Amino acid sequence: MLAARDTDAVHAWLARTAEHSWMNVERVPLDGLAGWLTEPGTGNLRHHTGRFFSVESLAVDLPGTPVPHWSQPIINQPEIGILGILVREVDGVLHCLMQAKHEPGNANGLQLSPTVQATRSNYTRVHQGKPIPYLEHFRDTSGHHVLVDIRQSEQGAWFYRKRNRNMVVEVDGAIEVREGFRWFTLGEIAGLMTVPDLVNMDARTVLACLPGGGAALARAAADPFSEALVRSGDPATPGVHTTGEVLSWITEVRTRTDLRVALGPLAGLPDWTREDGVIAHRSGGFFTVVGVDVRAGGREVGTWSQPMIEPVGTGVIAFLVKEIGGVLHVLTHARTEAGYADVTELAPTVQCVPETHDHLPVRPRFLDEVLGSTRIRFDAVLSEEGGRFLGARNRYLVVETDAEVARDDPEYRWLTLHQYEELLRHSFYVNIQARSLLLCLRSLVPRG
Amino acid sequence: MLAARDTDAVHAWLARTAEHSWMNVERVPLDGLAGWLTEPGTGNLRHHTGRFFSVESLAVDLPGTPVPHWSQPIINQPEIGILGILVREVDGVLHCLMQAKHEPGNANGLQLSPTVQATRSNYTRVHQGKPIPYLEHFRDTSGHHVLVDIRQSEQGAWFYRKRNRNMVVEVDGAIEVREGFRWFTLGEIAGLMTVPDLVNMDARTVLACLPGGGAALARAAADPFSEALVRSGDPATPGVHTTGEVLSWITEVRTRTDLRVALGPLAGLPDWTREDGVIAHRSGGFFTVVGVDVRAGGREVGTWSQPMIEPVGTGVIAFLVKEIGGVLHVLTHARTEAGYADVTELAPTVQCVPETHDHLPVRPRFLDEVLGSTRIRFDAVLSEEGGRFLGARNRYLVVETDAEVARDDPEYRWLTLHQYEELLRHSFYVNIQARSLLLCLRSLVPRG
Numbered sequence: 001m002l003a004a005r006d007t008d009a010v011h012a013w014l015a016r017t018a019e020h021s022w023m024n025v026e027r028v029p030l031d032g033l034a035g036w037l038t039e040p041g042t043g044n045l046r047h048h049t050g051r052f053f054s055v056e057s058l059a060v061d062l063p064g065t066p067v068p069h070w071s072q073p074i075i076n077q078p079e080i081g082i083l084g085i086l087v088r089e090v091d092g093v094l095h096c097l098m099q100a101k102h103e104p105g106n107a108n109g110l111q112l113s114p115t116v117q118a119t120r121s122n123y124t125r126v127h128q129g130k131p132i133p134y135l136e137h138f139r140d141t142s143g144h145h146v147l148v149d150i151r152q153s154e155q156g157a158w159f160y161r162k163r164n165r166n167m168v169v170e171v172d173g174a175i176e177v178r179e180g181f182r183w184f185t186l187g188e189i190a191g192l193m194t195v196p197d198l199v200n201m202d203a204r205t206v207l208a209c210l211p212g213g214g215a216a217l218a219r220a221a222a223d224p225f226s227e228a229l230v231r232s233g234d235p236a237t238p239g240v241h242t243t244g245e246v247l248s249w250i251t252e253v254r255t256r257t258d259l260r261v262a263l264g265p266l267a268g269l270p271d272w273t274r275e276d277g278v279i280a281h282r283s284g285g286f287f288t289v290v291g292v293d294v295r296a297g298g299r300e301v302g303t304w305s306q307p308m309i310e311p312v313g314t315g316v317i318a319f320l321v322k323e324i325g326g327v328l329h330v331l332t333h334a335r336t337e338a339g340y341a342d343v344t345e346l347a348p349t350v351q352c353v354p355e356t357h358d359h360l361p362v363r364p365r366f367l368d369e370v371l372g373s374t375r376i377r378f379d380a381v382l383s384e385e386g387g388r389f390l391g392a393r394n395r396y397l398v399v400e401t402d403a404e405v406a407r408d409d410p411e412y413r414w415l416t417l418h419q420y421e422e423l424l425r426h427s428f429y430v431n432i433q434a435r436s437l438l439l440c441l442r443s444l445v446p447r448g
Numbered sequence: 449m450l451a452a453r454d455t456d457a458v459h460a461w462l463a464r465t466a467e468h469s470w471m472n473v474e475r476v477p478l479d480g481l482a483g484w485l486t487e488p489g490t491g492n493l494r495h496h497t498g499r500f501f502s503v504e505s506l507a508v509d510l511p512g513t514p515v516p517h518w519s520q521p522i523i524n525q526p527e528i529g530i531l532g533i534l535v536r537e538v539d540g541v542l543h544c545l546m547q548a549k550h551e552p553g554n555a556n557g558l559q560l561s562p563t564v565q566a567t568r569s570n571y572t573r574v575h576q577g578k579p580i581p582y583l584e585h586f587r588d589t590s591g592h593h594v595l596v597d598i599r600q601s602e603q604g605a606w607f608y609r610k611r612n613r614n615m616v617v618e619v620d621g622a623i624e625v626r627e628g629f630r631w632f633t634l635g636e637i638a639g640l641m642t643v644p645d646l647v648n649m650d651a652r653t654v655l656a657c658l659p660g661g662g663a664a665l666a667r668a669a670a671d672p673f674s675e676a677l678v679r680s681g682d683p684a685t686p687g688v689h690t691t692g693e694v695l696s697w698i699t700e701v702r703t704r705t706d707l708r709v710a711l712g713p714l715a716g717l718p719d720w721t722r723e724d725g726v727i728a729h730r731s732g733g734f735f736t737v738v739g740v741d742v743r744a745g746g747r748e749v750g751t752w753s754q755p756m757i758e759p760v761g762t763g764v765i766a767f768l769v770k771e772i773g774g775v776l777h778v779l780t781h782a783r784t785e786a787g788y789a790d791v792t793e794l795a796p797t798v799q800c801v802p803e804t805h806d807h808l809p810v811r812p813r814f815l816d817e818v819l820g821s822t823r824i825r826f827d828a829v830l831s832e833e834g835g836r837f838l839g840a841r842n843r844y845l846v847v848e849t850d851a852e853v854a855r856d857d858p859e860y861r862w863l864t865l866h867q868y869e870e871l872l873r874h875s876f877y878v879n880i881q882a883r884s885l886l887l888c889l890r891s892l893v894p895r896g
Contacts, residue, residue, distance in 0.1 A: 080703045141696070142856055149696035151703065165703050247873060248589070248597035255528045255599065255613050342789070342875075408590055425695060426874050427790075 010192060014100050014110050017180050021110070021298035023102040029277020030291040034305040043267025043274075045289075045307050051121040053077035053388075055279075055289055055307050057269045058160060060338040061260040066361045071269050073279055073289050074339060075309065075388060076160045079120040080151060083202045084138040084167040086115045086175070087147065088183075095183040097134070097175075098203065103386025104294045105308055107393065111200035111383065112192065115181070133178050138167050145170040148209045151427045152435065153345060155384070156337025158287070158309050160263060163341065163427070166206045180298070186210075190443035194380040197393065201385045201436065208435035208442075209424045225377070225400075226446050228328040232417040233445070237327050239416040240407075249413055250429070253334040254343045261338050285356050287311045290390060310390040313355040314381065317433045318370040318397035319441060320349040321377070322414070329414035330441070331366075331405060335431060345431040346423065349412070365411075366403070375400035378440045394433070398441050417442070458640060462548050462558050465628050469558065469746035471550040477725020478739040482753040491715025491722075493737075493755050499569040501525035501836075503727075503737055503755050505717045506608060508786040509708040514809045519717050521727055521737050522787060523757065523836060524608045527568040528599060531650045532586040532615040534563045534623070535595065536631075543631040545582070545623075546651065551834025552742045553756055555841065559648035559831065560640065563629070581626050586615050593618040596657045599875045600883065601793060603832070604785025606735070606757050608711060611789065611875070614654045628746070634658075638891035642828040645841065649833045649884065656883035656890075657872045673825070673848075674894050676776040680865040681893070685775050687864040688855075697861055698877070701782040702791045709786050733804050735759040738838060756838040761803040762829065763842035765881045766818040767889060768797040768849040769825070770862070777862035778889070779814075779853060783879060793879040794871070797860070814851070823848035826888045842881070846889050865890065 031038070035048055046054035058074040086097040101113035115134050123135055137144060148168035155162075177183065184192075189207065192198055212233075231237045241249075271282050279289035288310045295303045320331040335347035352364045354371075378398035385392075405412050420438055423429040430438070479486070483496055494502035506522040534545040549561035563582045571583055585592060596616035603610075625631065632640075637655065640646055660681075679685050689697075719730050727737035736758045743751050768779040783795035800812045802819075826846035833840075853860050868886055871877040878886070 078708075146692070146696045149692075149699045151699055165699060244594070244597075244873075248594050251597045251599055251613060251875075260526075425692075427699075 006188065006191065007195065010112075010188075010198075013182055017100040018110055021100070021102060021180060021296075023104065023109070023294065023296040025104045026293045028291045028293050028305065030274070030279065030289065030307060031277055033291045033307065034293070036291075036305060036307065041267070042265035044265060051079075052119065052306075053079075055266060056160070057264045057266045058338055059262045059264055061258075062336065062338075063258055071264075071271070072286070072338070073266055073269065073272060074160045074263075075158055075162070076263065077119075077162050081119040081164045082116055082123065082135070082138050082167060083114050083164050083206050084116040084134075084169060085203070085206050086134055086137055087168055087170050088172070088175075089170070093185055095185055096189065096207070097177070097181055098184050098189070100180050100182070101200070102296060103200070104292055104306070105386030105388065105390045105392065106197070106200075106383060107391050108197045108383075111386070112184075112189070112198055112203055113200045114202050114206050117202050117387075133181070134175075137169050137171065141167075141169055147211070148206065150209060150425065152205060152209065152430075152432070153340060153428050154205075154432050156339035156345070156431070158339070158389070160261075160339045161341045162339070164202075164205075166209045168206060168210055187447045190445075190447065193440050193443040194378070196381045197383045200383060201432070204382070204436040204439050205432055208430075208439045211421055211425075222446060224323070225328070226444070228323040228326055229417070229441070229445055231326060232328040232330075233421070233442070235418050237416065237418065239327065239419055240324055240329060240414050243419055243422055246413060246415060246419060246423075250334065250344070250346070253336075253410070257336050257343050259336055259338070259343050285312055285358065292390065308388060308390040309392070311353065311392045313353040315353045315394035316350055316367065316370065316397065317348050317394045317437055318350040318366075318399055319434075319437050320366060320370070320399055320401040320403055321441070322401050322403065324414065327416060329416060330420070330438075331401070331403070332413055332415050332434065334411050334413075337431070340428070340431075342428045346415075346420075346429055346434055347431045348434050348437050351433050369401065369403065370397055370399050373399045373401070377444060380440070382436065396437055396440050398437070398444070454636065454639065455643065458560075458636075458646075461630055465548040466558055469548070469550060469628060469744075471552065471557070471742065471744040473552045474741045476739045476741050476753065478722070478727065478737065478755060479725055481739040481755065482741070484739075484753060484755065489715070490713035492713060499527075500567065500754075501527075503714060504608070505712045505714045506786055507710045507712055509706075510784065510786075511706055519712075519719070520734070520786070521714055521717065521720060522608045522711075523606055523610070524711065525567075525610050529567040529612045530564055530571065530583070530586050530615060531562050531612050531654050532564040532582075532617060533651070533654050534582055534585055535616055535618050536620070536623075537618070541633055541635075543633055544637065544655070545625070545629055546632050546637070548628050548630070549648070550744060551648070552740055552754070553834030553836065553838045553840065554645070554648075554831060555839050556645045556831075559834070560632075560637070560646055560651055561648045562651050562654050565650050565835075581629070582623075585617050585619065589617055595659070596654065598657060598873065600653060600657065600878075600880070601788060601876050602653075602880050604787035604793070604879070606787070606837070608709075608787045609789045610787070612650075612653075614657050616654060616658055635895045638893075638895065641888055641891040642826070644829045645831045648831060649880070652830070652884040652887050653880055656878075656887045659869055659873075670894060672771070673776070674892070676771040676774055677865070677889070677893055679774060680776040680778075681869070681890070683866050685864065685866065687775065687867055688772055688777060688862050691867055691870055694861060694863060694867060694871075698782065698792070698794070701784075701858070705784050705791050707784055707786070707791050733760055733806070740838065756836060757840070758838040759801065759840045761801040763801045764798055764815065764818065764845065765796050765842045765885055766798040766814075766845035766847055767882075767885050768814060768818070768847055768851055769889070770849050770851065772862060775864060777864060778868070778886075779849070779851070780861055780863050780882065782859050782861075785879070788876070788879075790876045794863075794868075794877055794882055795879045796882050796885050799879075799881050817849065817851065818845055818847050821847045821849070825892060828888070830884065844885055844888050846885070846892070
């Protein structure tokens with residue numbers, strides 16, 4: 001935890017930055033969205049340039065499950081963007097260059113964001129904006145030390161096979177700190193994780209991929225939970241399953257899960273209506289596709305319009321954790337989402353919007369234990385990506401448990417933090433919610 | 449190398465097996481293929497059950513390359529099959545249960561195949577054949593030691609996102625060795641690698657995924673090449689690039705390569721004709737889609753018919769290898785194939801059919817060096833999968849070189865054998881040709 005005065009200093013910096021940077025967001029009907037058109041025939045929403053992204057539909061077959069077939073609107077954004085954080089070492093301590101950034105979907109204005117957060121359309125300058133600060137360090141990494149460089153997925157329930165390139169690049173020597181940017185140590189960021197809606201989703205996914213981003217910096221732990229947490233990040237500590245066993249389980253799940261998806265036209269989607277300028281589910285559940293006009297100052301483009309996904313309700317994203325043999329283990333769920341590039345990824349123990357389950361046949365396993373627990377180690381409401389999602393917020397929880405799970409449970413395994421770290425070197429093993437939550441969990445590692 | 453008498457013993461066993469197992473393959477026009485239909489409208493070839501596979505078309509965009517757009521027939525086989533080898537340890541030596549198996553595409557009859565080689569349609573018994581021997585060990589691995597369990601891709605030029613589950617499972621105690629099966633040590637298989645068309649593609653890919661399948665068994669090496677080869681497989685030996693640098697390079701290639709593909713109808717494919725019962729390219733190049741009637745004895749089904757891909761010409765698949773700092777390095781090529789699940793995989797230095805380049809604008813890099821070299825360490829013609837490809841053969845070569853390649857070459861990197869081994873724990877990093885060739889290279893490791 002940061003001392004209150006450190007948190008105050010960050011808020012003071014954000015307030016100063018906000019004096020030079022503002023954003024107004026106004027809801028408008030999808031039908032009159034400037035620069036966007038509803039394609040005749042398909043009804044798909046796309047930008048007149050054909051770039052950025054489109055909203056289409058996805059027909060999903062997942063036989064043998066409680067909901068074996070459905071169709072939904074989905075964002076198709078085939079471009080791979082860059083989420084990049086510049087770091088430098090000062091007196092042996094890693095510092096991250098973070099940006100205070102507005103996004104139209106942010107509930108609260110500025111959030112702490114990566115140094116660079118750019119779609120390919122951004123950085124090839126389709127909208128003719130100003131150049132993106134610091135981008136050159138990520139587009140040409142020669143001569144720099146690249147600590148992280150891996151494509152990772154994003155929300156598979158809302159995006160069709162979206163992936164971004166998560167990068168951490170270390171620079172030598174001084175670089176100019178521009179207006180709206182500030183160096184933070186990893187410890188400072190850890191201390192800010194519980195501040196609601198402060199560290200943005202893109203910052204969380206990039207930092208989660210940073211090796212040794214927790215235990216390596218640990219000082220002697222003062223209590224058994226911290227000791228077990230530190231041990232969990234130690235490469236020398238075995239888990240209850242070998243990494244080979246975990247990989248074999250992932251192979252088994254991805255092989256047996258018969259997911260079939262097909263992109264299609266947004267027009268005529270069963271159970272979804274397009275009325276009053278929005279696209280909504282007949283039940284009122286899940287999410288709505290809405291339009292916004294954005295006016296921004298202190299950013300590369302002054303005004304634009306775009307469709308956004310506005311989810312219904314606040315989600316619950318939780319890890320159950322347990323000390324096993326002195327090592328903290330995290331209960332991971334093999335979760336299939338229609339938009340994943342490779343069928344199934346490792347997800348939090350619980351990931352759902354409780355209200356949505358009013359419309360679905362099954363109550364999520366472990367949800368009631370999480371909501372009823374008194375052994376909460378981490379609890380904060382954080383925002384999802386404000387560039388595509390309007391007011392999407394989730395309650396992130398880390399909860400201690402005594403739950404017993406069968407060694408060969410088809411859907412769950414206990415993993416150590418180090419095993420997650422090994423998997424995070426590769427694409428598409430750990431989903432975006434689990435990545436965020438790993439960062440939350442690692443923020444509990446005691447620091448000097 | 450095996451002594452000649454050991455090779456003779458294997459051939460004698462194959463000959464005995466062949467007495468109880470035969471296969472006749474007859475070419476027939478695609479139009480009258482029993483059990484298969486040409487879909488009205490699309491012209492796609494599919495089985496009347498909708499299972500097994502279909503032949504469709506793929507439209508490919510790859511802007512900025514010498515051939516920025518093309519369309520081709522492609523096999524769509526979404527099911528994930530099992531390629532499994534049972535192993536057991538006898539007196540500290542691993543033995544593999546191999547099968548002598550006919551496939552309709554095999555030029556020479558029986559080949560040395562995995563214990564189990566089964567599509568999901570096979571093992572869920574769509575064609576009502578006999579049960580598949582030993583399959584139960586791979587479908588329920590509980591209580592066994594799983595050494596390999598990973599989905600890997602196959603030929604991306606002929607298959608649309610095909611992947612099979614490569615498995616090695618260790619059994620304790622005796623199991624019955626059925627007619628047509630035989631235990632082989634890894635050393636024996638290594639000694640058989642240079643026998644033309646003997647170790648089949650499926651056996652090669654599975655064995656290539658086996659960790660420590662070479663250097664771990666090495667005895668003291670007698671010459672500098674062998675020493676460098678053994679060191680290359682040693683986890684403690686650094687390569688010229690760190691594995692992190694290799695992963696970052698793969699991320700870079702997969703991010704910058706703008707591959708877009710779309711499955712479509714086989715009918716009306718530009719530049720391809722359907723005449724005289726086959727589908728062929730107007731140039732006579734690439735491959736032909738043909739039909740065959742198969743009659744087999746001593747196997748689960750007596751007769752069937754199927755389409756197959758018959759490639760034009762014999763391919764050249766070669767690694768250039770070089771000792772750098774006493775460690776053998778393999779020159780790997782980041783190769784994009786239209787049918788890959790994830791854009792680009794690591795391929796041999798050279799992978800092409802020289803004749804095909806009469807129809808293409810660019811001569812493959814390093815091809816002339818490979819064909820003109822006198823420093824050949826491995827050279828054998830091996831078959832590709834005889835279940836889908838008719839008479840598909842490639843010349844596999846390992847060639848020493850002094851070639852200099854820039855550290856930041858966009859398309860090539862020097863890798864150690866151990867780095868390949870790390871990547872082979874995960875899906876879709878190393879293509880099927882490179883996997884085969886790694887096994888060829890590892891067969892050169894001196895053994896006790």
